[in-house]
Amino acid sequence: MKTIRTITVQTHDHGPVIVREPSWCLGDHPDGGNRSDITHTGRMVQLTLGGQTMLASAQLAQWPYSVRSRVPFVAVEFADGEHEYDPAELQALSAALTEFASITLPLVGDLLQLAIETEEAGHAARHA
Numbered sequence: 001m002k003t004i005r006t007i008t009v010q011t012h013d014h015g016p017v018i019v020r021e022p023s024w025c026l027g028d029h030p031d032g033g034n035r036s037d038i039t040h041t042g043r044m045v046q047l048t049l050g051g052q053t054m055l056a057s058a059q060l061a062q063w064p065y066s067v068r069s070r071v072p073f074v075a076v077e078f079a080d081g082e083h084e085y086d087p088a089e090l091q092a093l094s095a096a097l098t099e100f101a102s103i104t105l106p107l108v109g110d111l112l113q114l115a116i117e118t119e120e121a122g123h124a125a126r127h128a
């Protein structure tokens with residue numbers, strides 16, 4: 001039997017809100033914001049060059065009380081600016097991009113499953 005984890009977040013606009021915590025969430029849920037600010041975030045995957053220059057990051061995320069969409073998604077952030085590469089650095093970039101894709105692309109399957117589970121949970125809540 002699956003254990004359902006919950007947390008309580010003190011919100012500015014709705015007081016204490018009991019939130020169902022998805023198994024993939026590693027994020028903090030600070031008190032004091034609005035209920036719609038509550039965000040679930042998963043493990044961050046980073047694309048770096050030479051282990052230092054951060055080029056992009058990706059992580060599973062969800063706004064469970066959003067007025068727009070409550071379905072989990074992958075947030076991808078790219079670093080600003082232009083970077084110069086010599087041939088060796090370009091090869092390293094290519095390898096890093098390949099690794100980044102190999103980690104982030106499987107998240108597509110996770111997203112599809114999470115979208116189904118979110119829809120089923122919403123359906124069950126509407127008919128409870």
Ligand SMILES: [Zn+2]
Pocket residue numbers: 021022025026027029039040041
């Ligand atoms: Zn969470």
